[in-house]
Amino acid sequence: MSATTADSTAHGGVEPVPSLRDAIDHAAHLLPSQGPLNAFVHHNTLHALEEMPFEDAVVEAYHTRGAQPYMSEAAYRRAIEAHRIRVEDIEAVLAKEPNPSILGDNQLDRGSLRSAILRHRVGDFSVANIGWHLEEGDVRRRLNRDLDDFTKRRLINDAVARAGESKDPEAAAAQEIFAAARLRVASAEPARPVDPVRPRDGILAAFGLDLDEVVHPVLIHLCATFLDQGQAFWPMPGRDQGLLRAARRLLALPGAIYPEALTGLGEEMRRQEREGLTALEVIERVFGIFGIQPEEMESVIGAELLALPGWPGMIRHLEQKPAAAPHERVPFSLDDYLALRLTLMKVGAASVAAKHDVAPVSRIWRVAVSRPNSAEAARQAAAARLAETAQVCGLTASELANLDERSMARLLRELEEFDHLERRRILHLAYERRHERRILSPLAQHRRSIAPAPPPKPVAQVFFCIDDREESIRRHLEEVDPEIETLAVAGFFGVAIDYQGLDDVQGSPLCPVVVTPQHAIHEQPSAAHQKEHRVRQSRRKLWAQLAYGSFLSSRTLVRGWFSAAFLGLLSVFPLAARILAPRPYGKLRRWLNSQFLPAPRTELTMMRDDARGRAIAEGLQVGFTTQEKVDCVESVLGPVGLHERFARLVILLGHGSTSLNNPLEAAYNCGACGGRRGGPNARLFAALANRPNVREGLAARGIKIPADTWFIGGYHDTCSGDIELADLDRVPVSHRPDLERVTRSFREAQAWEAHERVRRFDAAPKGSDPYRSLRHVEERSEHLAEPLPEYGHCTNAVTIVGRRAITRGLFLDRRAFLVSYDAAFDPDDENLAKILSAAVPVCAGIALEYYFSAVDNERYGCGTKLPHNVVGLLGVMNGASSDLRTGLARQMIEIHEPLRGLYVIETTPERFLNAAKRNAEVLRLLENRWVRLATMDRDTGEMQVYRDGVFEPYTHSEDEPLGQAPTSADWFQGKSDHLGLAQITRTVQPMQVGELVGAAG
Amino acid sequence: MDLAQLTTPQLLLLLTVALPGAAFLGLAIAWLLGWTGSERVISRVTGLTYVATTLSAFTLFARMLGQSEPSVTVPLGPWFEVPTYSFPLTLFVDPLSMPLVLATSVLIGLVGTFAQRYLHREKGFLRFFLLLHLFGFGSVLVFSAGSYDLIICGWELVGITSVMLIAFFQDRRRPVENAIRVFAIYRSADAGLLIGVFLLHHAAGSAMFSELFQGPWPGQALTGLDGASATAIGLLFLFAGAGKAAQVPFSGWLPRAMEGPTPSSAIFYGAISVHAGAYLLLRSEPILRASSVAAWAVIAIGAVTAIVGGLSGRAAADVKTALAQASLAQLGLIFVEIGLGLTWLALLHISGHMVIRTLQFLRAPSVLRDYHRIHAVAEGRIASDELYYEAMLPAGLRAWLYRLASDRGHLDTILDRFFIGPLLALARLLADLERRRVSPFETPRPSARLAPVLGDPNGRAEGGHHG
Secondary structure: OHHHHHHHHHOOOOOOHHHHHHHHHHHHHHOOOOOOOOOOOOOOOOHHHOOOOHHHHHHHHHHHHOOOOOOOHHHHHHHHHOOOOOHHHHHHHHHOOOOOEEEOOOOEEHHHHHHHHHHOOOOOOOOOOHHHHHHOOOOOOOOOOOOOHHHHHHHHHHHHHHHOOOOOHHHHHHHHHHHHHHHHOOOOOOOOOEOOOOHHHHHHHHHOOOHHHHHHHHHHHHHHHHHOOOOOOOOOOOHHHOHHHHHHHHHHOOOOOOOHHHOOHHHHHHHHHHHOOOHHHHHHHHHHHHOOOHHHHHHHHHHHHHOOOHHHHHHHHHHHOHHHOOOOOOOOOHHHHHHHHHHHHHHHHHHHHHHHOOOOHHHHOOOOEOOOOOHHHHHHHHHHHHHHHHHHOOOOHHHHHHOOHHHHHHHHHHHHHOOHHHHHHHHHHHHHHHHHHHHHHHHHHHHHHOOOOOOOOOOEEEEEEOOOOHHHHHHHHHHHOOOEEEEEEOOOOOOOEEEEOOOOOOOEEEOOOOOOOOEEEEEEEOHHHHHHHHHHHHHHHHHHHHHHHHHHHHHOOHHHHHHHHHHHHHHHHHHHHHHHOHHHHHHHHHHHHHHHOOOOOEEEHHHOOOOOOOOEEOOEEEOOOHHHHHHHHHHHHHHHOOOOOOOOEEEEEEEEOOOOOOOOHHHHOEHHHOOEOOHHHHHHHHHHHOOHHHHHHHHHOOOOOOOOOEEEEEEEEOOOOOEEEOOHHHOOHHHHHHHHHHHHHHHHHHHHHHHHHHOOOOOOOOOOOHHHHHHHHHHHHHOOOOOOOOOOOOOOOEEEEEOHHHOOOEEOOOOEEEEEOOHHHOOOOHHHHHHHHHHHHHHHHHHHHHHHHHHOOOOOOOEOOOOEEEEOOOEEEEOOOOOOEOOOEHHHHOOOOOOOOEEEEOOOHHHHHHHHOOOHHHHHHHHOOOOEEEEEOOOOOOEEEEEOOEEEEOOOOOOOOOEEEOOHHHHHOOOOOOOOOEEEHHHHOHHHOOHHHHHHO | OOHHHHOOHHHHHHHHHHHHHHHHHHHHHHHHOOOOOOHHHHHHHHHHHHHHHHHHHHHHHHHHHOOOOOOEEEEEEEEEEEOOEEEEEEEEEOOOHHHHHHHHHHHHHHHHHHHHHHOOOOOOHHHHHHHHHHHHHHHHHHHHEOEHHHHHHHHHHHHHHHHHHHOOOOOOHHHHHHHHHHHHHHHHHHHHHHHHHHHHHHHHOOOEHHHHEEOOOOOOEEOOOOHHHHHHHHHHHHHHHHHHOOOOOOOOHHHHHHHOOHHHHHHHHHHOHHHHHHHHHHHOHHHHHHOHHHHHHHHHHHHHHHHHHHHHHHHOOEHHHHHHHHHHHHHHHHHHHHHOOOHHHHHHHHHHHHHHHHHHHHOHHHHHHHHHHHHHHOOOOOOOOOOOHHHHOOHHHHHHHHHHHHOHHHHHHHHHHHHHHHHHHHHHHHHHHHHHHHOOOOOOOOOOOOHHHHOOOOOOOOOOOOO
């Protein structure tokens, strides 16, 4: 084999290890950083590029990853037709750009050129499609279809003057202009061949063999079995020694049959094993063989990683956070992965060299990769572009022909620079500008109409998460019972805990990912219910053994034979029931569960080992001290401004989402709880706030909770709409009537909320019965075949940080994260700083993940859910062998408008900056334009918008009026698109209605 | 005339076969006339079709229960006739085919209902249901054919719909590649069925079950075939059945077929399509009984598949490969049962396996939740590292077996290198010879782009650019 000689000659002359280390670590930033699917944390897909301005970063990623930076031009074009983008938006965006003159005498400048191109539907001509456009398309057949009559006439008259009358004057004009343009495009550079970045590119060009196709199946299989968290019955032998060694030992075994392009793999592995090479040594050696220079290393490694980004991304993620692995912590190492990948590449290249009898490997791949091209086609494409631009700018054929050389050169350069990336950038900015006006103008109008006086004491205060999906139920709850007040804080309710529920084996963190919990909380059966607990656990174990032994093990040979041949027919019942009657089946299952699994009354451990309970369990403190409890409660009640005015009932609802047959289920959970369900946090918070010594501590800090106020924690399921309250048996008898009233309102609000969600579902029943809608969403969460259980954060676009007063009675279409904050209680902006440090990265992460998954669902997202295949309990592949897919599924972004999040903060610009400067990440996101920002003065309502480093007053006009409707349902009934903001009149002036106040008692 | 007279068994059987075909034709014609397919109409048609199919199949089944020698024959008239020979086409069900016809109509109905929701708003919604109905027609035809000739018709419909659903996501490269590979394997294996049927006509003068086999199934007497022809035909049918049922050496295609949407994986590779191979052998049971060579070959292929598939399934870390391997391993056991003449057991095994595997394929995305729950109950791993059979083997052999299992017995590579490679080389050689004969002065110049891929011995590196 020629590889052997290449091996010995090319070895040596590589850089010392540290720079290879740096190259790997640096290139690793390109990898997606999504963890195992049992928890799902939304994050900015291009987090690694946050140091760059947004517009540069997306283009950079377009070049390195081939991923789309914005929506397609056609999508923006449709937005223009639907008036989602208006001409004034395009003009406003262009007005902020540099505007050099192109043709002399102010005839044409960049702004008017770009505006003309964007306002008319201009063809996209390229070397690839120009042939078609010339033969079949309109280039020589008609003028641009969006031209006004005056221009058209001028162009035609000129053509008649030049070439005389013709039967089809429009075609003649088009031909004249194209001919003139063709003459002016003297030379157009054909695309030059490019040098291959990595050996595979060159070998593909020279020998027609794609090494990725050869290497990936082997590599994917090894990665999957190595990382497997317990899906395979037979784990990979020797994987506790790392991927490289385990794979090497397996592949080195004699007697295997390899694909033709990998002959010699066994021999190579045996040699590596004999010499005991480490991963870095292997990489160095392979680089030596390929003749890769030190300065190329980083780009080669980057390109190798991006050829199959999902698997190494998961390895990197787990290497950095081994605790994220759900069950098996094997030695994860990106070095191992790279060494294995490069070894396979090297073996493939060596076998190509041997087969074609060429050497050395270091040279055979250095072949320029040509791109299909021809100089004539390039010129024709440039000419077509020039011709159509001339039309939309009103330049006649004669004018084009007579243009002086320098103007012509400038015009051509301008056209080249205004490529699809630039066009889409401008269109996107216009798209976002219209969105901004659609939010800010109505918001300002609504602000003017609200009453300055604070409403009287409410019947109940209900805290939700800031999540955009909770916006609707808050609104409906206030519509159903205007005396209920709702508030929102991040859904972990200030208690960052490592929580272990009754049925869990280990604790999991329930807090934002940036926080590391310091406290462990265990759910335990209360003393009187120990027996029920034991029965429950033993029955669950029995069930698990049954399920494992019969259903899951039917995949094995022997047990499978038994269960298929003798029990198989029985599974027709669950199969039919699940498909034909999912809701009754779900009810039946729950009923059976309740019959066979007793539910013991439980309590949280912090209640028992109180102040002194500081047993250290795995580095976590069990329970909170009184001091810490007070801090936790204050951290929630302080910023929202709830210091006195407490209602008799204060309810907190954490949230999550339940759906069946959905590997991405965790992506619908609470982002503030690290992609888990936030019920336990709410329950814990309520328990803390109900303790007398905590209330004493709070009173000392100015938060006076009256003795007749009772806190209740609960859980809201954003998919089925279900609301469950915890520890109801502890509610004092005196509060039962209040509770009854609130639960009744919950029930009604749930139905209306479901009704509002259902308007978006194509397959849902249309009609006006909200309870029918509630049944529909319940069915969605129980249905085995439902790829779209709910829309998740699909409609998120805005984050409003401020008092409920500015959003109460405002229909926000489930599009806004709402954070309760009252600047009046925040003299030094400390609270705002805390809110920003959590809300900006979390909400921006969600908005940006949705943005990227929506603009390029195949590259940034994970494509359609339908062929997904769960692998290793970690992620999904397409079919039986593909890259690990990361990002969001097509079903999750279907109706998403890709937008950077717009933040509206109810404070002054000065105070905002005072708070923001304390957090580098917030500033970075803001300055690099990954988020959009506006402020609204708490006292005057005056709005300022942050643009390129300065705040400028928002010029509010009536272009986006605030709608009005008596109820939300009146506004959305029968519509399925995104809706504008509207004032819900029933909720805005509730307190004049006397009839409900009497009932409150 | 009362209802009982109207619903004669013959009519019921005809309905059961014709309904899915009619649904396909109706939708296809509407589509050709420019209809784009509203989901509601397609769902309605699908629902009605399979409710009706299932009802008529059940009624037929109930009627047959009452008969002493339960079988129904529907003559469809001859395909063609010459004075001394004719090709009659008949539909025929008996205790072997009736359960399979029933299972097919129920399972396609259920999977169709599942898919209405699962494929909601998917671009290929209409395409999926067109193919599903055609497949339904084809598979009911396979199970209710009265002769091997008619089986071929259904068999080919099952094959082509299967291939087209693997390539459902036709704008992606990998599904199309895998579909083409499956297509090639299907076609090769189908040759076994075709040649077998030719031989049957030649040796026995008919391919009608009623003329070949006497008496009720199982234990039918074979007429008109001598031992040698029985062996040849039996082996050819085994070849065909093994291809369809993904037995060794064809097993590699089954995991590749997982590219389509989950419901099509369920109905084809969990439920019906793969079992058609077993049905063919079960139907040919008298032929196998007449030839011990063929019977032992069936047992051998089945046993090897069961072992390789079982091992590979245990080592698979993704749920669809694991299910695919489990399917083919159970099919291996079914083949063994058929070879041993345990016909009733094999039939029970087929029916049970169809249902449970369908449910498992449909529930495949739930594996994440199921496992985490079971892990939680078991306070860690339920199957600990020490608790698997392989741990009993010596370490060296264990690693070697794991290697074999994780590459699925190297079956794909073996096919590639030792069958497809040489075959392509031969084809190229013949092409070169022909070209040389046509124009002796022109030097052969194989396509530069394909040469390295196809392993051309003359394909030197040209090191340049290819357009």
